[in-house]
Amino acid sequence: MSVEKFAQHLYGTAISTDLRETAWIVPAVQSIHIVAIAAVIGAAIVMDLRLAGVLATDETPRGVVKRHLPWMWAGLAVLLTSGFVLGLAEPYRVLTNLVFWVKMALVLTGFTLTLLFRYPILHPDYRIEHARAAKLIKPMAWASLAIWVLVVFCGRWIAYYQ
Amino acid sequence: MVPSLETQSGLMQTLYDSAIGTAIRESGTLFPWIESVHVLMIAIVVGTIAIVDLRLIGFSSHRRGARQLIVDMLPFTWVAFVFAIITGSLLFLSNATGYYESMPFRFKLLAIVIAGLNMAVFHLTAYRRIGEWDDRLPTPNAAKIAGISSLTLWILIVFLGRWIGYSYPLA
Numbered sequence: 001m002s003v004e005k006f007a008q009h010l011y012g013t014a015i016s017t018d019l020r021e022t023a024w025i026v027p028a029v030q031s032i033h034i035v036a037i038a039a040v041i042g043a044a045i046v047m048d049l050r051l052a053g054v055l056a057t058d059e060t061p062r063g064v065v066k067r068h069l070p071w072m073w074a075g076l077a078v079l080l081t082s083g084f085v086l087g088l089a090e091p092y093r094v095l096t097n098l099v100f101w102v103k104m105a106l107v108l109t110g111f112t113l114t115l116l117f118r119y120p121i122l123h124p125d126y127r128i129e130h131a132r133a134a135k136l137i138k139p140m141a142w143a144s145l146a147i148w149v150l151v152v153f154c155g156r157w158i159a160y161y162q
Numbered sequence: 163m164v165p166s167l168e169t170q171s172g173l174m175q176t177l178y179d180s181a182i183g184t185a186i187r188e189s190g191t192l193f194p195w196i197e198s199v200h201v202l203m204i205a206i207v208v209g210t211i212a213i214v215d216l217r218l219i220g221f222s223s224h225r226r227g228a229r230q231l232i233v234d235m236l237p238f239t240w241v242a243f244v245f246a247i248i249t250g251s252l253l254f255l256s257n258a259t260g261y262y263e264s265m266p267f268r269f270k271l272l273a274i275v276i277a278g279l280n281m282a283v284f285h286l287t288a289y290r291r292i293g294e295w296d297d298r299l300p301t302p303n304a305a306k307i308a309g310i311s312s313l314t315l316w317i318l319i320v321f322l323g324r325w326i327g328y329s330y331p332l333a
Contacts, residue, residue, distance in 0.1 A: 027328040031321040034201065035208065038320070042209025045238060046224060056224055056234055064224040068213075152205055156198040160191075 007091040019089035026089055033082040037152060039075035043068040044148045047118060051128075051141035061128050065121045072114065099161045103154035110147040113140055170262065177258035186256035193256060200249040204323065206242035208316045210235045215316075218284075218309030220300045227296045228305070260331050270322035277315040284308035 010016055019025050049055035050064040087094045094100040117133075117140050120126055131137065177183055186192045214235050217223045225231040254261050261267045288295075288304035295302050301309075326332055 023328070027324050028321070031324040034205065034320050034324065035317055038205040038208035039212060040209070041202075041205040042213050045206065045210065046213065046234075050224075059224055067222065067224045149202060152202045153198045156201050157194060160194040 003095050007095040010088065010091040010095075016088055016091065019085065026086065029082045029085050029089075033079060033086065033155075036075045036078035036082065037148075037155070039071055040079065041148055041152070043072035043075065044145055047072070048141040048145040051117070052138050052145075061121050062124075062126060065118050069114075069118055069122065072118075076111065094158060097158050097161060099154050099157045103151055103158065106147050106151050106154065110144060110151065113144045113147070117141070117144070171259070174258045174262045177255055180255055182252065183255035183258060186252060193253070196249050196252050200246060200253060203242045203246035203249060204320065207239055207246055208320060210238045210242070211316055212313060214239075215309040215313040218301055218305040219313070220306065222299060228301070229292050229296050257332070261326070263331050264326050264329065266322045266325035266329055270319055270326070273315055273319045273322060277312060277319065280308060280311050280315065284312075 046055060047065055047068045050057070050059070051061060056064060117137060120131070121128070128134065128137065133140075186196065213223060214228075214232055217225075217228050217231050223231050225234060284305075288302060288308060295305065300306075
């Protein structure tokens with residue numbers, strides 16, 4: 001089944017119609033989506049800039065990641081849930097949109113970088129200078145921050161790119 | 163009190179007709195680019211303020227002391243806030259008469275003013291005595307109240323901002 005057919009099928013389902021026809025649902029879920037991306041961006045700024053050696057360098061990476069990683073996971077979970085509802089309400093708007101798929105690829109990359117470069121830091125024996133990919137940590141911190149910024153841009157451009 | 167549309171309509175029409183306003187309105191891509199930067203700046207403002215607010219409410223953070231955490235986060239908040247104001251003003255110019263009439267837009271500005279007053283009150287009260295509670299958890303009630311009201315107001319500001327595009331006259 002093609003993406004267009006699938007979007008068409010989804011559009012016709014009762015739940016999709018209900019979500020669209022209740023006027024406040026889409027803006028409310030979009031607002032929740034923006035609050036969640038704010039939480040992710042806040043956590044990313046502190047963690048990534050700490051690992052890049054710019055912010056709070058007198059605190060251990062572990063202490064910083066321990067505080068902010070749970071908020072990033074929580075933010076991503078809310079983003080995924082609210083994004084799913086938005087896609088269900090307006091499948092044509094997203095599923096057939098190139099910017100949406102670019103955004104999903106970026107989210108997957110950002111998620112993978114977080115898993116690979118943040119999660120191990122939580123281990124009590126972790127020492128940043130002895131880490132396996134120690135040289136990659138700084139550039140990957142900047143890359144991760146850039147990815148979340150691009151995700152915000154793509155999110156807004158889904159509405160304009162056809 | 164908000165001035166009536168009649169007394170302000172001349173000014174709003176002038177802003178609407180301004181070269182910048184017209185350029186943004188007539189370009190197919192300027193508005194979404196400026197809007198994307200606006201959303202990013204709001205995400206930075208709300209994200210960094212939330213980190214401070216949660217500490218004021220009583221969640222521990224990457225800094226033991228609340229004052230050092232505020233020093234860490236506030237530069238990001240302020241720079242992003244200035245860019246949010248600049249991009250927001252540009253978006254306003256593109257349709258000044260429309261935004262002026264929009265109730266969610268009016269309430270959004272009002273909520274930003276209240277959030278500013280809330281911050282001023284915090285700085286003049288609890289923050290003056292921060293030496294007494296800087297590295298203490300739970301935080302004093304004055305700090306908790308400042309944190310809860312700030313977080314509530316900023317979330318409200320996001321909702322009102324999103325509602326502008328879904329209500330009269332900009333829906």
